Amino acid sequence: MNVASPIALPHSGTRVRLRSSAGLGWHGFGADLMSVSAGLHRIPAMPVHRIGVHVGAPVKAHCHCESQRRSRLQAHGDADVIPAGLDGQWTDEASCTIFSIWIGEPLARKTFDQLDLKAAQASIRPQLQMRDIRFQHLAWALHAELEADQACDPLYAESLCTAMIVRLIGTVPSLEHRRRRKLAPVMAGRLIEYIDSHLAERLTLAELAAVAGLSVPHFKVLFRETLGMPVHRYVIQRRVERASVLLQQGKFGASQIALDTGFAHQSHMAHWMNRLLGVSPRDIVAANTPARRTPHGG
Numbered sequence: 001m002n003v004a005s006p007i008a009l010p011h012s013g014t015r016v017r018l019r020s021s022a023g024l025g026w027h028g029f030g031a032d033l034m035s036v037s038a039g040l041h042r043i044p045a046m047p048v049h050r051i052g053v054h055v056g057a058p059v060k061a062h063c064h065c066e067s068q069r070r071s072r073l074q075a076h077g078d079a080d081v082i083p084a085g086l087d088g089q090w091t092d093e094a095s096c097t098i099f100s101i102w103i104g105e106p107l108a109r110k111t112f113d114q115l116d117l118k119a120a121q122a123s124i125r126p127q128l129q130m131r132d133i134r135f136q137h138l139a140w141a142l143h144a145e146l147e148a149d150q151a152c153d154p155l156y157a158e159s160l161c162t163a164m165i166v167r168l169i170g171t172v173p174s175l176e177h178r179r180r181r182k183l184a185p186v187m188a189g190r191l192i193e194y195i196d197s198h199l200a201e202r203l204t205l206a207e208l209a210a211v212a213g214l215s216v217p218h219f220k221v222l223f224r225e226t227l228g229m230p231v232h233r234y235v236i237q238r239r240v241e242r243a244s245v246l247l248q249q250g251k252f253g254a255s256q257i258a259l260d261t262g263f264a265h266q267s268h269m270a271h272w273m274n275r276l277l278g279v280s281p282r283d284i285v286a287a288n289t290p291a292r293r294t295p296h297g298g
Helices: 105-114 133-148 155-169 185-197 205-212 216-227 231-249 254-260 266-277 281-287
Strands: 015-020 029-036 039-043 048-055 059-065 068-074 079-082 088-092 096-104 127-130
Touching: 015 133, 029 133, 048 105, 048 133, 048 155, 059 079, 059 127, 068 127, 079 088, 079 133, 096 105, 096 133, 096 155, 105 155, 105 216, 133 155, 155 205, 155 216, 155 231, 185 205, 185 216, 185 231, 205 216, 216 231, 231 254, 231 266, 231 281, 254 266, 254 281, 266 281
Parallel strands: none
Antiparallel strands: 015 029, 029 096, 039 088, 048 079, 048 096, 059 068, 059 088, 079 127
């Protein structure tokens, strides 16, 4: 459970962590929802890339990172990007809420390598008040994952983080036309079999890409082109389908079936069943329970 706790950093303003991705199984990246008081905030250089996305009502702020200085009105969705090794300084004129994302340099570097970027392209540069609608969509989707607070496998969060890195780099060579456009039938079958046999476990993009012998970015593109949906959505769909079959069989309770099919808990399974099938686990059980016979009086 996420609880509010202060973060010990050398600044004069107060920063309180409202929610954290710690415990959600995200590796090499993470996120926090922060309550930030008015005042001066100094953020020291760290070995991770940091992105702060403003949440809520506009707030006037004065910012400084490397050679960039800006006084601006922070609007909902505005982002500041502080690369690894750089520090930053903010003075907020009113309290605000920040969705803070961090990306480890090893994960960023691995993504650069998998994209076959030239040295000049393989970097994340500092940006103040970045307004990128695609990045905002990714950030809000990751924020929703954080708010969900469900310890399911991190496939979706990993996909979002990889896409964020690509957006932060800027222009990169398209993956759509590299090599073949789809997975070979044998490889697609192997992946489907692997996913089906590991539905109860926490799956990762790196793990599935390794099964296919591909880089994560290339794997994501080919999987979507071959199966018609992103990998995280395919895994959820297969979990829902298997859970539905088990509920129809009536041999186990809903709570056990949820765990056996890889959902965090029963309500998590119910959420996705309602979303994908339009019915609840209770509806499926009821539809497959023989009606009780009512004796007729003679």
